[in-house]
Amino acid sequence: MIPEITQRLLAAKKEMKLSFADLEKILGRDEVWIAAVIYRQASASEEEATKLVEALGLGAAYAKELTQYPVKGLGPVVPTDPLIYRFYEIMQVYGMPLKEVIHEKFGDGIMSAIDFTLDVEKEEDPKGDRVKVVMNGKFLPYKKW
Amino acid sequence: MIPEITQRLLAAKKEMKLSFADLEKILGRDEVWIAAVIYRQASASEEEATKLVEALGLGAAYAKELTQYPVKGLGPVVPTDPLIYRFYEIMQVYGMPLKEVIHEKFGDGIMSAIDFTLDVEKEEDPKGDRVKVVMNGKFLPYKKW
């Protein structure tokens, strides 16, 4: 399921003891987006790809592949991995409430998943640290014609 | 698919010309959570249910039902509504990158979808307003035994 290039890049990243936060500094791009490039869910420019591949100590052949436009998607309809499933569950439980609130604030339309950013932050908390995931997408109103 | 009580409450809310933001002020709870109560995806305390039902000008019988523990979930495996589907797509496209970054920051475990909050904000932008969705869940490390 996981493409070979992804496994190679992750192994190199481990060897180089580089975190995604380190790569964020090197590339000037968010760590989640960089992880998406590594998983072949996003395409990099030639410059970004070269910087990334060099940081990981790999040859230029890898960079070329990272600039291609990938066929995207995870595969299994309902994810079995517990971490990923929780995001599926959030949609199952809070999907309709979210729809109501977004429509009330914005009208008929959707939040773009393309003109879109996704950030992860660690919120330290004595009762247990918290994961903060921030999604930010352009509102796209339905066109009438 | 949408329970009858939900339809009644949404109709009353419309009649009373109350927004979710108005209900947020009345109940002292976030608008997304209130929408989740109305969609029978969350259970209210007796006090919260009474406040909500009174604000909507409805009888006490409705309040009782809102305190019960619902069977949760949206139903269709892959949602067809475009607004909700985008959240499914985000999981398909960014699920694995998200997993990598969360594990790197926190170790093996998940973001809770139970000890969890969800906020929607409108970010005004001259190039088109943006939807900001903030998820905040406790990190739960895998127990070893």
Added chain:
Amino acid sequence: MIPEITQRLLAAKKEMKLSFADLEKILGRDEVWIAAVIYRQASASEEEATKLVEALGLGAAYAKELTQYPVKGLGPVVPTDPLIYRFYEIMQVYGMPLKEVIHEKFGDGIMSAIDFTLDVEKEEDPKGDRVKVVMNGKFLPYKKW
């Protein structure tokens, strides 16, 4: 599967002997979009809804419902109706070639299905008339962050 209001509006349209092309002239909106409103896949403004309902000789209560933001989608994963299935088949057969050509012309991104119009034209042809379906959607490039 087909909502009651849709059945009522279509029956009224038949009784009034109005074609979608007639409604197009009355509303100043495309016939496919009007059909989408009738099928509760698109939401009308109050003015549009009133014009439509009056043209069909129906009461104002119907107009109100047409302004609401619907839960969208057809339902069955693979459509069994032969006319609709052909569009599914087009995606099965020409989906990947289309993806290649669009990426080559525009880069990484998608054609919006929201900032989008859809027209149907009849092309007369002695060897058998032809259906011309024109889809027109804004190109949305993937944001990097």
Added chain:
Amino acid sequence: MIPEITQRLLAAKKEMKLSFADLEKILGRDEVWIAAVIYRQASASEEEATKLVEALGLGAAYAKELTQYPVKGLGPVVPTDPLIYRFYEIMQVYGMPLKEVIHEKFGDGIMSAIDFTLDVEKEEDPKGDRVKVVMNGKFLPYKKW
């Protein structure tokens, strides 16, 4: 999922720095149809296959394979790739309205997906370029017997 011959041809096309538009000129066939041949969703004549393979600088063995009648179809029931999914969504949202309008204009029958052409055009627009997809299929009335 993507056949080996497709990968080879696309790699050669990249190396030769040929666009689909270039191939359109060389073969005298539309670029989408050429992409369909490359993805093994359409079969070429010997002459077309030879021209294509020569343009890509590859041996005649490839040409032979391109003339065979392929087993067609993309595979996954609901596509996960966002670009392809949007076409699935269009069918989910606008499928029934389209059916109504086509039946009104043509009677009972379908738009052929076999006697069918598919074009992609880039419409430049200061607010963001637009993708124009034109489908053109013979109307096939249901035979009675």
Added chain:
Amino acid sequence: MIPEITQRLLAAKKEMKLSFADLEKILGRDEVWIAAVIYRQASASEEEATKLVEALGLGAAYAKELTQYPVKGLGPVVPTDPLIYRFYEIMQVYGMPLKEVIHEKFGDGIMSAIDFTLDVEKEEDPKGDRVKVVMNGKFLPYKKW
């Protein structure tokens, strides 16, 4: 699953002790096509519908419904009824061999299921009568463009 009008027409047919072969004579249409009209899988002309409904001793309101263009299809993906399943099994077992032979005889294309007739005959045989099903569809060659 079976529409109400179908149940009414079949009950009336039973009461009138009319076989499909009788209806074939009255309408001048094949019995399978008439059964398809009754099951709302095909649409009749006003004249055909009137003849059919009168033969069954029913009011004109039924005729009107039979002229409408139905949403077609049986529903369950894999049929459980043994008689219908056998046709699914034939496609599972002989689908690819059929494809090979048709392509060899006709080239790349399909047998139309629209410009299509279907007949059932009873072949008497001392070892057990045989069901003969004859499908006849126009060959549609794939268009190149």
Added chain:
Amino acid sequence: MIPEITQRLLAAKKEMKLSFADLEKILGRDEVWIAAVIYRQASASEEEATKLVEALGLGAAYAKELTQYPVKGLGPVVPTDPLIYRFYEIMQVYGMPLKEVIHEKFGDGIMSAIDFTLDVEKEEDPKGDRVKVVMNGKFLPYKKW
């Protein structure tokens, strides 16, 4: 999906420039049945297998495999190949009408898919040649006990 032996036999058949009709004459069996043997959906006798393999200029090892009783079936629940899908669609649209007519002619039971033959004929027609598919199966009445 397609077994290796099938690919080998089809390639040899192509090389020998033999049509299925030629093989029909050599084996004294119908071309569809021979295609079914090649696709490992039917088992041949030793004599039939030997004749077939010799005609294709292949060694005796292939003959042996063709005499084994295969695990039958195409695989995908809903076929995506347009030619094969049309037969699935015929069952979706005409399945229930067919059931009615067969039951009326024969009583409760099914058409056998085992004591069964399948022929394909080309019917020349100036308006476009037609594919004629003849299915012939023994009627099996339900046993009562």
Added chain:
Amino acid sequence: MIPEITQRLLAAKKEMKLSFADLEKILGRDEVWIAAVIYRQASASEEEATKLVEALGLGAAYAKELTQYPVKGLGPVVPTDPLIYRFYEIMQVYGMPLKEVIHEKFGDGIMSAIDFTLDVEKEEDPKGDRVKVVMNGKFLPYKKW
């Protein structure tokens, strides 16, 4: 899921304190077959239906319905009821071994599920009684043509 007539007949059977074994004596048919008639999975002759309905103290209208040819099948793809699931599991675990042994004894073909009987016997056993299910179907060899 369970048809209304089935519920009526089972309730009457309970009221009359008749076991399936009692009905077996009255009708001269096996109790499993009678249960299949009651569940509308088999069709009775007029005489059988009349005897059954009279034994249950019900009116003749019920008898008529039992003579019709039903649409057969249980519905859910994988049964959730534990008793029925065990038969599904037997097919999952012993299906291929059974296929091997039947082919070895009989050649290529199947056991008919139409020319078929099914009996249930109780085998008393001090270590726990045993259920004995005997299936008996005609072997149908694959026809070659």
Added chain:
Amino acid sequence: MIPEITQRLLAAKKEMKLSFADLEKILGRDEVWIAAVIYRQASASEEEATKLVEALGLGAAYAKELTQYPVKGLGPVVPTDPLIYRFYEIMQVYGMPLKEVIHEKFGDGIMSAIDFTLDVEKEEDPKGDRVKVVMNGKFLPYKKW
């Protein structure tokens, strides 16, 4: 789908011209159970495995694998092979009647598929030989607690 060891054992069995009935005599176990061991749906004792492997003229390494506890099951939800499908169909058609009769004879509970035997017999019949399949499982009453 079929494990490699199964293919090896079946090939050896063919070479040795041993039937399952022969193996039944050698092992003192039923032929269906032996076929289940070969298909890795049942686990043999070391002694049984050694006898089986020796009879097939194979090395001891194979015996070891046959003593392991396998992950059981056929795989595809609805089997496409016609012989195996008939058993699925029997459950679809006669599942509920069987449930009724078993409950009436035994009370609430199930037939075990673990403390269970399965035999196949050939019943010669001038009208066509018959397959007799005998299932025999311990009745397990539901425990109350």
Added chain:
Amino acid sequence: MIPEITQRLLAAKKEMKLSFADLEKILGRDEVWIAAVIYRQASASEEEATKLVEALGLGAAYAKELTQYPVKGLGPVVPTDPLIYRFYEIMQVYGMPLKEVIHEKFGDGIMSAIDFTLDVEKEEDPKGDRVKVVMNGKFLPYKKW
């Protein structure tokens, strides 16, 4: 999805302010089993049903229904309710490890889900109370025959 009788019994239980623990004392049966009877997943004896119905202040007609042998199962293949899903996830994550450990301790066989009890206990814990679920089923070794 939830049967009407279940809703009635749960409403009565609420009205009577009886907990499952109270019912456990009244019936002398475990609270989970009693909940299973109320959800029509288990059948009660006449005496148990009468006690339960009387405790809930309902008429004898309800008792009768509770003694019948229900068609069991929850319905949706993958549960969407988060509480129930966690048990599905446990099987997804720990299913194979569990299988290994059980086989090592007991040999080839299964844990019965019929001769089986299920208890829920509340374990108080200052860091957050814990749910303890104890499953206890008879080991059933695979029979050889």
Added chain:
Amino acid sequence: MIPEITQRLLAAKKEMKLSFADLEKILGRDEVWIAAVIYRQASASEEEATKLVEALGLGAAYAKELTQYPVKGLGPVVPTDPLIYRFYEIMQVYGMPLKEVIHEKFGDGIMSAIDFTLDVEKEEDPKGDRVKVVMNGKFLPYKKW
């Protein structure tokens, strides 16, 4: 389906004649958790991984892989292996009763499958040994916000 490292470790464990109970003593961790590490459903610390790999007489390269955070889950939606299926059946039959009892004891929330332990015990019993499975998870109350 089963990862290669799992097969290697299980083979080594067999060779070393170590039971999971032995490994429990060596690692100071429960045998089910150790089996989960081996099946790549849980991640070990470096120390734990080293101890485990050394006990199995394998090189340090294996230890490294066991410390990585795996993509978790079994795969098939409904398990076909009878031992694992029984746990799925328990959820199908007792899922809703369990939900009722847990909610009554704890309020709205779930049992964690992350802050969770799972033990298997053998309970000797003259009528047949029993499998005791103890699940113990932290109760997580739904957060309101």
